[in-house]
Amino acid sequence: MKEPVRITVTGAAGQIGYAMLFRIASGEMLGIDQPVVLQLLEIPPAMDALRGVVMELQDCAFPLVRGVVPTSKPEEAFEGADFVLLVGARPRGPGMERKDLLEANGAIFTGQGKAINDYASRSVKVLVVGNPANTNCLIALQNAKDLQPDQFTSMTILDHNRAIALLAEQTGMHVAKVRNLAVWGNHSATMFPELLSATVGGKPALELIEFDWYRDKFIPSIQQRGAEIIRARGSSSAASAANAAIEHMRLWSLGSDSVTSMGIVSRGDYDITEGIVYSFPVSCEAGKIEIDRSRSLDDFCVERLQVTERELLEERDAIKHLL
């Protein structure tokens, strides 16, 4: 059995946290030979609920769990952390403008970036789930000066999986037959789910579907899927977001056998401004994330890559005093 690793989850008593922790504890994220210590951060008003979550974790008698630490202190939560899932974020309240939302979350992710810098393992892997995830991730990594930017990522695998599922449904094929799809840019309504390089059962996706459907139905459906879930469920997607976060960390740690999508710091690939956190097609091996640099994008794609890039630049401008 391996040595235990420390996994920090913020917003641990929230809906996504609740859907995530039991799967992490059972070994779904890092494998059933990897013992874990769970370090759970919440804000003080949520500590009672978090205590209930900890009791339920205890009540599962998970063989892999070596400890559970509920706390409202970032220095305790991030101490020695090998994996950090930043789930907790300020949701948009009534009358809040986008700028207010960026600002409110900016304060949270500035503090958490600093705390990760000061307390986490030097090889920590960080995933930002809390929205606006790309820009929150940018703030966190800019405030963790002693760590490498490529230790920080933001989540777009949920969008990636939504795109796979919708393309599979439209072509009447199973999801496992879809390959090489990518979600580019911001985790927001400007994200671009690209099918130019995608295949279904070995055939180019764009030969199997109408371009009009792709442009007018597929892309907006993926961009608006979150809102559609809220309308049906009456609350936002929690279990599918938790599933995506687990998959993101599993692929990053244990490797991927096909292309997926992750928000990472741009190094200028595909002419995306260096330094912003942007979702690219990637694959993972031995704990490293590699961009798929092999794609030839047409004008339709490039234009959409730029739209979502512009939004990320505007977001960066709005919080530039925090960087």
Add this chain to the structure above:
Amino acid sequence: MKEPVRITVTGAAGQIGYAMLFRIASGEMLGIDQPVVLQLLEIPPAMDALRGVVMELQDCAFPLVRGVVPTSKPEEAFEGADFVLLVGARPRGPGMERKDLLEANGAIFTGQGKAINDYASRSVKVLVVGNPANTNCLIALQNAKDLQPDQFTSMTILDHNRAIALLAEQTGMHVAKVRNLAVWGNHSATMFPELLSATVGGKPALELIEFDWYRDKFIPSIQQRGAEIIRARGSSSAASAANAAIEHMRLWSLGSDSVTSMGIVSRGDYDITEGIVYSFPVSCEAGKIEIDRSRSLDDFCVERLQVTERELLEERDAIKHLL
């Protein structure tokens, strides 16, 4: 890859269902080589919420999922089912007596027993999670005349795991060191978590703890744990109950490497009245559940076995017109 199996979950849009489905879909219940079709039953007012759950399942692009069928019709939900998890039940409302609760659930489980009898696979395995689970299970199996009683079980693994966790905590040992503990009788405040045969790290549990603690703290804590969770969380245990249900079905199907606890039809072992659904220490092999008949119980144990037996006989009397 194996042929897909059909898994029915009732109350699929409820909290336990929501905590359970994504783990079943990812392969945690039956293994990552077992494709599944999920057949999800809800009452008509919950069909919108269920639609949201189905969208989220789709959004995970689970490789093992071969189909998801949301329905409010039992004949659709149970059609060809290989595994049935009866999670949905009527909760106790304001002013409801225990007898009213038994009656309200009696109607549900009578209908579901009949529908399982008429539509499910002839080798179906049924787990009742919805409370009062033992008596609901009795009603279901009595209404499934063409199936064997041992195809019906009720859940006490949650109590079993709670007992393991508390004993491990008290002795300062890891949960994986606890063996041979058992929970007997009804899933209610009369259940009896027995430590006479239990060991921790190879040593008899009762040599490691004070008998007074066992009688006055341990037993009541396990019996009242559900209520304690509700006080902390503000809602009842969902993720830990879902975890237990998954474990119950996994052990039943794939085998257990140590003793666990399950509610099964009594054949008179340990002098428990034949025909009632009673939790015994069991192990599982090749899809069969075997009672551990090796225990020597002392007067302290026998008395407690009888208390919880009497409660089950009273419950049976209250719904005998449904049998």
